[in-house]
Amino acid sequence: MSVAAPPQDPVAITSIGPRVRALRDAMDLSLRDLAERSGVSAPMLSQVERGETSPTLAVAARIAAGLELRLSQLLRLDEGGTVTVVRAGEGRRHGAGGHAYEILTPPLPGQRSELTRHTLAPGASTGGPDDPPRHEPGARETALVEAGTLVLRIDAERHELYAGDCVTFDADLPHHFENPGKEEAVLLAVLSAGLRRS
Amino acid sequence: MSVAAPPQDPVAITSIGPRVRALRDAMDLSLRDLAERSGVSAPMLSQVERGETSPTLAVAARIAAGLELRLSQLLRLDEGGTVTVVRAGEGRRHGAGGHAYEILTPPLPGQRSELTRHTLAPGASTGGPDDPPRHEPGARETALVEAGTLVLRIDAERHELYAGDCVTFDADLPHHFENPGKEEAVLLAVLSAGLRRS
DNA sequence: TACGAATGTACGCTATCACGTACGCGCCCC
DNA sequence: GGGGCGCGTACGTGATAGCGTACATTCGTA
Numbered sequence: 001m002s003v004a005a006p007p008q009d010p011v012a013i014t015s016i017g018p019r020v021r022a023l024r025d026a027m028d029l030s031l032r033d034l035a036e037r038s039g040v041s042a043p044m045l046s047q048v049e050r051g052e053t054s055p056t057l058a059v060a061a062r063i064a065a066g067l068e069l070r071l072s073q074l075l076r077l078d079e080g081g082t083v084t085v086v087r088a089g090e091g092r093r094h095g096a097g098g099h100a101y102e103i104l105t106p107p108l109p110g111q112r113s114e115l116t117r118h119t120l121a122p123g124a125s126t127g128g129p130d131d132p133p134r135h136e137p138g139a140r141e142t143a144l145v146e147a148g149t150l151v152l153r154i155d156a157e158r159h160e161l162y163a164g165d166c167v168t169f170d171a172d173l174p175h176h177f178e179n180p181g182k183e184e185a186v187l188l189a190v191l192s193a194g195l196r197r198s
Numbered sequence: 199m200s201v202a203a204p205p206q207d208p209v210a211i212t213s214i215g216p217r218v219r220a221l222r223d224a225m226d227l228s229l230r231d232l233a234e235r236s237g238v239s240a241p242m243l244s245q246v247e248r249g250e251t252s253p254t255l256a257v258a259a260r261i262a263a264g265l266e267l268r269l270s271q272l273l274r275l276d277e278g279g280t281v282t283v284v285r286a287g288e289g290r291r292h293g294a295g296g297h298a299y300e301i302l303t304p305p306l307p308g309q310r311s312e313l314t315r316h317t318l319a320p321g322a323s324t325g326g327p328d329d330p331p332r333h334e335p336g337a338r339e340t341a342l343v344e345a346g347t348l349v350l351r352i353d354a355e356r357h358e359l360y361a362g363d364c365v366t367f368d369a370d371l372p373h374h375f376e377n378p379g380k381e382e383a384v385l386l387a388v389l390s391a392g393l394r395r396s
Numbered sequence: 397t398a399c400g401a402a403t404g405t406a407c408g409c410t411a412t413c414a415c416g417t418a419c420g421c422g423c424c425c426c
Numbered sequence: 427g428g429g430g431c432g433c434g435t436a437c438g439t440g441a442t443a444g445c446g447t448a449c450a451t452t453c454g455t456a
Contacts, residue, residue: 016255031404044444046405053443056413057214057273058252072270104364105340113311113390115340115364142313144302144386166302166313188342190388192311229434242414244435251413254443 016060016074017051023067023074024049038066098124098179101189118187120150120179126187127176140192141171148185151178214258214272215249221265221272222247236264271370296322296377316385318348318377324385325374338390339369346383349376 024034024045031042038045039062040055047053048063055063057071064071095101098121105115118126143152144166152159152167154175161167169175171191179185222232222243229240236243237260238253245251246261253261255269262269296319301312316324341350342364350357350365352373359365367373369389377383 030402032402041445043405043407043446047444050405054254054256056252056254056443057258059444060255070273072273075268075270075273104342105366112338113340113388115342115388140310142302142311144313188386190311190313192390228432230432239415241416241435241437245414248435254413257414 015051017049019074020045020063020067021049023069027067034063034066038062040066095119098122099126101126113190113192116189116191117146118177118189120148120177120185120187122179122182122184125176125178139171140168141175142166142168142190142192143177144188144190146186146188148179148183149181150185150187151180152176153178213249215247217272218243218261218265219247221267225265232261232264236260238264268368271368296320297324299324311388311390314387314389315344316375316387318346318375318383318385320377320380320382323374323376337369338366339373340364340366340388340390341375342386342388344384344386346377346381347379348383348385349378350374351376 024031029037031045034040034045035042040059044053044055044059045063048055048059060074061071064074067074093100093102095118099118101116101118103114103116105113120126143161145161145163147163149163150161152161152169152175154169159167177187222229227235229243232238232243233240238257242251242253242257243261246253246257258272259269262272265272297316299314299316301314318324341359343359343361345361347361348359350359350367350373352367352371357365375385
């Protein structure tokens with residue numbers, strides 16, 4: 001999931017106006033009251049409330065202070081925290097053959113890690129030796145075996161993993177998992193992106 | 199017309215400059231790169247970073263967006279919330295108070311995500327309302343319910359989660375999980391760090 | 397009805413925010 | 427050494443944020 005696009009809509013954030021108005025009303029303050037408390041002039045407050053102007057951080061902070069809030073608190077009210085729930089089995093499903101996986105993390109801006117649940121039929125493998133996963137440099141992967149047994153091959157190395165085992169490795173190396181057993185294997189994988197952006 | 203107390207110091211908030219600089223460095227972006235990503239001119243970015251000017255909310259939001267952060271997250275860094283310190287002693291509480299957890303990822307350099315498996319006894323909760331987890335700004339958490347039912351409380355919101363459900367949210371908001379059921383609940387949590395401070 | 401006191405808003409003026417351009421600097425490579 | 431190319435920063439200019447003042451309106455009260 002290499003997110004690169006601009007993340008959110010910065011314009012909508014300007015809409016603290018209604019919020020300020022609501023808070024001021026809730027505190028039973030007039031424009032002049034809040035002006036005195038915040039050190040921002042009443043006309044300015046009026047313009048901000050109506051969205052006719054975008055205050056500077058300094059002024060916005062003083063307004064927030066006058067409302068006994070931190071600026072981040074005032075702003076979060078208009079941003080709405082990101083909470084995304086993916087119900088059981090409702091992730092994005094991929095895969096063919098004996099390898100199926102489900103992406104459990106949403107494609108949000110700023111998302112730096114991806115959680116996937118892989119199911120490997122007996123004898124199946126992820127990617128395969130000919131088509132090794134190529135992750136970006138600096139990426140790191142953590143894999144947790146939920147059920148069955150697996151073999152992780154990184155470069156020339158070979159690691160046997162059993163249910164409950166957890167392995168962490170640099171994901172920019174060619175690697176893949178194999179299911180050598182006779183039962184289905186389930187793997188949870190966390191892929192963390194590197195910091196660098198180009 | 200009721201409350202009276204002057205709350206805080208709004209002046210210090212203006213100092214997002216160093217923060218922006220650190221975040222930009224961590225993402226390995228030049229002023230012009232960030233200018234393109236954010237839609238704010240490079241000279242303006244330079245002035246903001248050096249604290250020579252107080253940007254407009256609109257501009258500040260665009261800067262935050264260019265850094266893949268919400269403005270409130272960017273601001274929280276310079277507010278009293280500098281207490282980004284993780285809850286004291288929670289790492290030791292293995293098996294205490296009905297909440298046990300195990301860190302599955304190693305403390306490697308360059309590790310930017312942490313995988314933990316939590317076990318919550320009936321009625322238990324992670325952290326608790328008085329001692330909410332405070333992760334670093336920009337951090338994001340993905341939690342997967344392995345067994346039982348859980349309730350995620352984040353700010354004022356409440357989300358019911360059942361086995362197999364997966365939820366992703368901004369981890370720098372105060373949050374905690376509760377086990378309202380009569381059975382033990384198991385939770386896998388992936389905590390992805392935000393951009394590094396240098 | 398008239399009046400004082402409160403409200404929120406329209407008007408100018410000044411400070412400064414925010415832009416495009418241009419400069420000095422360090423680096424790599426013909 | 428002289429180009430190029432990237433970086434961050436100093437200019438000058440237009441836009442606008444933010445102030446003080448003055449105005450229209452609605453109340454409660456005489």
